[in-house]
Amino acid sequence: DTEVTQTPKHLVMGMTNKKSLKCEQHMGHRAMYWYKQKAKKPPELMFVYSYEKLSINESVPSRFSPECPNSSLLNLHLHALQPEDSALYLCASSQDWTSGVVEQYFGPGTRLTVT
Amino acid sequence: KQEVTQIPAALSVPEGENLVLNCSFTDSAIYNLQWFRQDPGKGLTSLLLIQSSQREQTSGRLNASLDKSSGRSTLYIAASQPGDSATYLCAVRFYGGGYQKVTFGTGTKLQVIP
Numbered sequence A: 001d002t003e004v005t006q007t008p009k010h011l012v013m014g015m016t017n018k019k020s021l022k023c024e025q026h027m028g029h030r031a032m033y034w035y036k037q038k039a040k041k042p043p044e045l046m047f048v049y050s051y052e053k054l055s056i057n058e059s060v061p062s063r064f065s066p067e068c069p070n071s072s073l074l075n076l077h078l079h080a081l082q083p084e085d086s087a088l089y090l091c092a093s094s095q096d097w098t099s100g101v102v103e104q105y106f107g108p109g110t111r112l113t114v115t
Numbered sequence B: 001k002q003e004v005t006q007i008p009a010a011l012s013v014p015e016g017e018n019l020v021l022n023c024s025f026t027d028s029a030i031y032n033l034q035w036f037r038q039d040p041g042k043g044l045t046s047l048l049l050i051q052s053s054q055r056e057q058t059s060g061r062l063n064a065s066l067d068k069s070s071g072r073s074t075l076y077i078a079a080s081q082p083g084d085s086a087t088y089l090c091a092v093r094f095y096g097g098g099y100q101k102v103t104f105g106t107g108t109k110l111q112v113i114p
Helices: none
Strands: A004-007 A010-013 A018-025 A031-037 A044-050 A053-057 A064-070 A073-079 A087-094 A110-114 B004-007 B010-014 B019-025 B030-038 B044-051 B056-059 B062-067 B072-077 B086-096 B099-104 B108-113
Touching (some): A004 A087, A010 A018, A018 A031, A031 A073, A044 A064, A044 B099, A053 A064, A053 B099, B010 B019, B019 B030, B019 B086, B019 B108, B030 B062, B030 B072, B044 B056, B044 B062, B044 B072, B072 B086
Parallel strands (some): A010 A110, B010 B108
Antiparallel strands (some): A031 A044, A031 A087, A064 A073, A087 A110, B004 B019, B019 B072, B030 B044, B056 B062, B062 B072, B086 B099, B086 B108
8 A cells, every 4th residue: 555645635724713634644654744835836845754753844834733643644733824825735755764765655635725 | 955957847749759857956965866747736646766876767668867966867758648748746855954855846747749
């Protein structure tokens, strides 16, 4: 099973809402990632978790709060977002992070619209 | 700062043609380079991964090469098909600023005309 799943597929939220994105993989991977992709742009790395610990935070605003409850799950909690945060949010996983030589597998993404 | 550029930004070819997509990066101290395809509004599908110590990888009609010293990778697609139409992205994993990073290229939008 080389699948990364993400829920929901689409999310519309107001600027005062709190919502969460969910990502799951059952490949035994120990590194999980969140990327943000604006329309017609390449994905941009937001966070990296390695062995359930936050390894990388690419200066992401605090209104985005990641959480890794266990090795298979990755959440992204959203609060007080702005319309410019509307984007496709992609989750990925790989065998590990520190070796640097491993392949990333991506989920289908969550299309987020902030109104 | 690692900058990753893909040329051309868009490409339209007739079915059956062989084609080459390019990916250039500015910092040659990379761990690996991975090629992906992305269909509109969808996630990324991994095509090929080249380690920094390798020069090429092949999978079916796809062949990817890596020349670290010149900061270039190419993705060769043989006998293109309409189903190959998608945006192709390269991603470079490298060491910068004290930790590993991943930077994606700007992408090439490919259209294969039946």
